[in-house]
Amino acid sequence: MSSAIPRNPQLAIHNRQSVITLLTDFGTQDYFVGAMKGVILSANPSAAIVDITHDIPPQDIHAAAFNLLATYRDFPAGSVHVAVVDPGVGSSRRPILVECAEQMFVGPDNGLFSWICEREKRFTARQLTNESFFRHPKSKTFHGRDVFAPVAAALARGVSAEEVGPLIDNLVKLESLTPKRRDDGTLEGCVIHIDRFGNCITNFTTEHLTTASTRSSSLVINDRELTSFREFFAEKPDAAESLFMICGSAGFIEVAAQNESAAAILKIKRGQQVLLRTG
Amino acid sequence: MSSAIPRNPQLAIHNRQSVITLLTDFGTQDYFVGAMKGVILSANPSAAIVDITHDIPPQDIHAAAFNLLATYRDFPAGSVHVAVVDPGVGSSRRPILVECAEQMFVGPDNGLFSWICEREKRFTARQLTNESFFRHPKSKTFHGRDVFAPVAAALARGVSAEEVGPLIDNLVKLESLTPKRRDDGTLEGCVIHIDRFGNCITNFTTEHLTTASTRSSSLVINDRELTSFREFFAEKPDAAESLFMICGSAGFIEVAAQNESAAAILKIKRGQQVLLRTG
């Protein structure tokens, strides 16, 4: 492997270790993640493997999509991201490669990468059909190890996208990340993720707030109107208001509560509607 | 260290980072695993360290033995696997190196590697006696850091097996992985592991099923006879049968249930007898 000429110019120029990230719902109690890493290092001995998380709630494609969306831009060009939340493993769902933002994304075609594609707009997708890159034997129950990990290892060492399979379209999509504007100017969005602290991440960003209007915006969720906005969590509240908006580290407006779970206080569920009134 | 001439031909030829895996019951809440990695990188700056898992139930040698058995073959030749589930740390139990399948295994002599030795048949074992490879001072409570990690680091950078200590035999063994055949042809096996989903991994493999007999095999456990066999978890059941057999990703026949814990439904415990009737 190490004698192969890298065909990925990004890697050739920098002569650096190639980065492969892993994001799964496998947990860390069993050998599953270790097996993926063994397969990767067997095919690509110089890979730098990074765990994003393996504690995605079982089969929760939305949580996986959000976490990858929140962090892929922090990785160097040429990185390969492997995401495996795969309730349909063994069935006819397609194994895919998505290329966008100078990075590569490998996993099942079930929406995991759709928010990244929506944000980036320009992307290409391929179906992983070239079995010569797969682990042999290939099981019907563990494509993370047998399909996605070895294909990612090959791509990270410079195998070209063309070699792994043909271009495809009509990828499975999650609901859109883009809020809708109503006739009265109100923006209609939703809660795209609830983190383990109970902070509710919406699909509104600071781009939906003009600087002028930050202090005059209000957010309505479950018939409750929030007008308080903080810049950081330890900020002294300007009122006896325990619930507030904050611009979270993933770039979205979050509904948060001082040392409490906003989701619990407001009985918020993922996917739920949120309204934003500005100006 | 980096100026030493590697004596492990595998490493010398490929000029790659050496792989060291860790499997323990230390959890990830304390500094224990970090300390092992610090010791390894101090002795072998180019090591690629892979966590298999640190969430083995405390002192559960069988769970550790199963998880290592399930994944060692996915790692490149020359890998060094460190397994530390070590209730006898500080006592007279021997610290050992096992070499087999072109890989190395380092840990206490308490059966952790016995299933790998049984499967591979050809192996050699040594007692770690050369204290020049140990961390100093050596504690009596943390040999993962003070004995196993630094010896693994030395082996991974090319120190020869002869240098770490003398050949030994009579390793501690767990019960055999091989099912017994009764006079009537029935195979008598056992449950070697129950994973966190409640899937019960038996010591039967597809080699015990001829292709012809897959559909005519039955498995008996706790007076319940299972005849349903699925190729993957999302497969549509051919009957209203919630319990089924499946060939799991570790290569063994598992007893599973659709989105439920087969162990809970059948009240299965590890070590329990299972019968397989074929043809």
Place this chain on the structure above:
Amino acid sequence: MSSAIPRNPQLAIHNRQSVITLLTDFGTQDYFVGAMKGVILSANPSAAIVDITHDIPPQDIHAAAFNLLATYRDFPAGSVHVAVVDPGVGSSRRPILVECAEQMFVGPDNGLFSWICEREKRFTARQLTNESFFRHPKSKTFHGRDVFAPVAAALARGVSAEEVGPLIDNLVKLESLTPKRRDDGTLEGCVIHIDRFGNCITNFTTEHLTTASTRSSSLVINDRELTSFREFFAEKPDAAESLFMICGSAGFIEVAAQNESAAAILKIKRGQQVLLRTG
């Protein structure tokens, strides 16, 4: 980045990957730790990143300080340790670099490194003011990703300490690690940490016990006097005493119980007074 001439002599001489460790209270469920690693690898493609732990109880600066204290000496010279338990993120608390023991420590100025400074005695501290090493945009809620990770990456690739910011003093300190000696010779210490097994780590070390007096020392906590001392956990007790002292792997005397939680039995809390009577 990779074409920069390393200015850290330690790194230049050994030509090895630079070690960066991470210790946080972020948990492993979200993208937070992955984002820090992406930022590090973007700025320093050859970094070897080691997780010490991400399961520090939220905002528990003492637990973070203890775990780092217990393991930093196991890492090679030139390592950069990033610790982020940061209740004051976004406020006026200073982001700092501490250099001591041939290693570097990066994090908020809230006492995280004070026990290391106290032990090592010689150290220098700087405030991280050079924003050219920060991630852009810099959030007000996630300095682990936006300040500490990228500065650590720069330091690990050879950027000199002078470049990251000016020397400062008056670092925030935790209570001292040093026991006090009373007039009657009794040492007055405290419980600095309770681990997940309920072992209570005190600030006494074997230096406070002369070899001669190990067997004649007694430890008083919550009006209970302990006189039993074990060398390792599996040691046969010399009496029907379930509670005992042991020299733990972090170098401190611990109060432990056979397969039980000493903290629970004795109702011990962190910070609580302990007395040691010797001879």
